[in-house]
Amino acid sequence: MKTYRHCFACDLKDDPELIAKYKAYHAPGNAWPEITKSIKDAGIVDMQIYLTGNRMFMIMEVDETFDPQKKAQMDADNPKVREWEQLMWDFQQALPWAKEGEKWVALEQIFQL
Template sequence: MTKRYCYACDLKEDAQLIAEYKAYHAEGNAWPEITKSIKDAGIVDMQIYLTGNRMFMIMEVDETFDAEKKAKMDADNTIVQEWENLMWNYQQELPWAKDGEKWIALEQIFQL
């Protein structure tokens, strides 16, 4: 049984930066340590969609996933921290984000 989480984050409104960000996330370009850390946390599928400078991430997780555990794993992983710092060159907080909050959980308001 999987569970789905959806998040949003903005990129800086700069065509060159958006193109670079997309290149980092093109198939095969994400650092292998990053994809390993994602899978090790119980995330079985992750997709990011972009419109303008707004991104939406959809995560499918298995029963082993725990958001707090994932945050601690990320904080303790120097490669993940390097990646996150690099990505902050491209990303910006949503206007309603808490200080330092990057990806904001989306509220599901409809299901067919």
């Protein structure tokens, strides 16, 4: 199976207490099962989030079935995903250059070895 990589960035609110709570929600076994299921159902085979300060980087490995528009529609149709996203927005803030309503901003690859 061929996979494709997508990378994104998003900021957390610069508050150590909020950052600690956000990390706790994402600790192994703590993400809601409906959320991990929706991720896998969309063709995302691996997802990792890294944090430095309050800036996060997400790396997604997707298979050939992944379609960003389809994933957005699946999320919009899933009340549990909408609830999770609203909860996470309590901790997150948009990057200064993000478009209106955009949380995770796609990264541009500028180097590959």
